[in-house]
Amino acid sequence: MAFARISPLTLDGLPKYLSLCYHRLIEHAMYTFAELNLADRLVHARPDQGMTVQEIMDGERSCWDPNFIYRLLRTCIDADIVQRVNDDQHFVLTESGRMLTSDHSSHSRDFVRWVLGPLFNNSMYQLPDLVRHKGAGSGMTRVTGGLNLYAYISQPGNQELASIFNGAMIATSMSTGTKLVSGINYDRFTTLVDIGGGSGTYLAQILEHYPSISCGIVFDLPSVINQTKDSEGFKSRMIPETKVKFISGDMFDSSTIPQADAYLIKHIFHNYNDEKCVIILSSIRQTNQNRLRKTINKGVYSRLYHFSW
Incomplete structure (x- = not known):
């Protein structure tokens, strides 16, 4: 061939x-x-x-x-x-x-293995039956036994898959980060939280570009934070350890979300239906009440292209 x-x-x-x-x-x-x-x-x-x-x-x-x-x-x-x-x-x-x-450093291999791999593609192949109303759930939950993406890759035995996914997210952050960092004025914020921030690649780019930000917080599931809390992305950019925190929690549980001036939500909403997206935003609002600003970077992927059709 x-x-x-x-x-x-x-x-x-x-x-x-x-x-x-x-x-x-x-x-x-x-x-x-x-x-x-x-x-x-x-x-x-x-x-x-x-x-x-x-x-x-x-x-x-x-x-x-x-x-x-x-x-x-x-x-x-x-x-x-x-x-x-x-x-x-x-x-x-x-x-x-x-x-x-x-x-x-580009994590290109992770990106290729994730996007062209069986889990991603098998979820896509569920679209015809979803249109026909055959069965329930999203494309992802149909191939994971009812689990959403983040719950599935956090399961015991899926450590390699989780590593591939995290690497793929680093690749996308590196690709889109420069334009997003320069296209949005983050200088007005003091504390910034990256929801589902993974290794913190995007947040590291922001802290490097806007040294006036006092604290950047990477917020993700415990299984992710345990792997990425010593991220080289911050060290390579000479960002002081005192300006970075890694906090584990659940974006659906407001009691675990740290307070901040602004929140980054990137490559997340396309994994969920509208109701779940509202719950995520409500959790952030509940955490902060009247002191909230949100920055939503949804990326170039439509919900149809990903998992939660």
């Missing part, structure tokens, strides 16, 4: 549907490359020599199918993730391919 280099999507006539579906095939190859963590192996290849499939298949990879790996690498050439050197048997990572290594 190999195509010419990926071209812009065609959005007219029969080529529209062929183009959209062919791009999906490239997505599956990219997901497989990320899931198998091939970038961590190829990153050690010499730029002028590359690695063959047989060289990639060391250790625990020795039982893998070499034919499938070869076809996978050929397809990933079309996505500019790998490229050939010398002949059609030796491969190296491209610059963008290096972003899929497990320790890359």
